[in-house]
Amino acid sequence: MPKTTPSYTAPFYDPLTEDAEALLGRFQQGDSIRVERFAALWREVRFHEIFSTIPSMSEEKKFCRVAMATAVKYFLPPYCYQVRVGGLYLMYAVYYTQRAVPPLRLRLALRDWDDVQHFLRDSIANGHLDALYVYRKLVCARAFEYTAMPHSLAFQRSKRTKGQKVCAGMLARATAAKELLSDDYLEEIANIHNHYHKMKNELVEVRLQAGMTHADFDSRLKTPLNAFLTWQRKTFNGADDTDEKEDEPTEEEACRGRAALLASIKKRSYGPVGAKSPDPCQEVQAESSGWEPTKAERPLSLRARTWNALGKNPEKSTRQAAGILSATDKERLRRRKSVLRDKQ
Structure with missing residues (x-):
């Protein structure tokens, strides 16, 4: 049986990303960025139940890594300040509601350190003490794991991750x-x-x-x-x-696609039974090259080069050897007949 791909092996999980965007979108629509409002939204959508349907501890740890990577993504640019504060609260909530033993830590790449410090300076300048308190509490609990890469690299796994769509409504606008x-x-x-x-x-x-x-x-x-x-x-x-609108195909394109699919199915169904479909690779090679080597232009084999070096004709020698072998067989047959005559 083919080997099945384990779940939660990618850095992000699309259904979880959609739920996180929905939660942060509701948090962004409000006027307040206090932690009490985020906690009320967290309890309202019952976001803590994302860990309750995973049966094994190994799958639990994999899902925790994906959930933490998703939360850290919204804490960093290019998202606006309000969404980044919501990402910080989401990091705090995911870290303290996980069921992994020992608890997993949040991965924070060293390249993102300047962005985090700039976020903290903006929070101090604007007087957002809730965000500062939540961040300091995570630091005191040693919840961060400072790494070289935002995602762990493993053997036989591609370093490039699948591109994630960024919600345009959550991006930070240019303020210059x-x-x-x-x-x-x-x-x-x-x-x-x-x-x-x-x-x-x-x-x-x-x-x-x-x-x-x-x-x-x-x-x-x-x-x-x-x-x-x-x-x-x-x-x-x-x-x-x-x-x-760009993601959804138009009605005319959908009709053309269905018509082309039906035409290809009919062509395969009503074609000749014994006909062999040509190899497309061979057709492309023949059309692209336009040249096929003849027998005279092909390189000589090692045996032919050896006979030429000795000054002999390989075909003539082969015929002579065949004649010798045939003469030997006739002599043996004649001797057997004479032996049988003497016995009689």
Whole structure:
């Protein structure tokens, strides 16, 4: 019997990823990022029951690794801050509800260390003490395992993982353009612009030759930035609908696919019974090359090269040997007949 592939061998499990995205999506829709709200959603959807249907401990450990990898994925970029906080709470909940003995730890790659520290600095600056408390508690419990790779590598397993679709609604938006529209930044640009024109007017030689800025640069900067922010808002809001429309085939494409499938089935069914289908590989090779070596162009064998080196004809020698063997057989037959005559 063919060997069956064990369950939960991939870094991620699609049904679990969908449930985690649904939970974090509901957490993102709210205005609060307090841990009490996430705990209420956790209990409401009964997310802790994901570990209750696994019979063996070995499968339990494999599923725990997948669940922890899924939670860590939402704790790291490119997701927005609110989703990353939800990923941190999900890491905490999965770690303390697992049934593996001894408990498995969360894998955190060294390449993600700067992103984690930046997340902690943002939490301190914005006063989100719940996220800091949950992270510090995981660190004190030694729940993190700092590794070189985010996923464990094993023998006869590909290093490349299957590409995972990223939910566009959870991604962090680019904030650089929004920061340019702040009053402090525009005021600073206006001060630099006025200082440049003041210094330029003081220099008589440069006043009529150099002109490196535009008039009213700070006010002209607002128009393209507002247009970009409007485009960004429309793009993020319509990303989910666009992905769903691209994944679903149109009705015309589906009809064409069914017609082509039926035509291929009829062609195989009503074809000649004894006809042998040509090998596509041979056809491709023949068409691509367009040349077939003849008998004269084929390289000589070792036996033929040896006879040529000795200056003899192999075909003539073969005929002579066949004649000798046939003559010997006739002589033996004649002797047997004479012996039988003498006995009689």
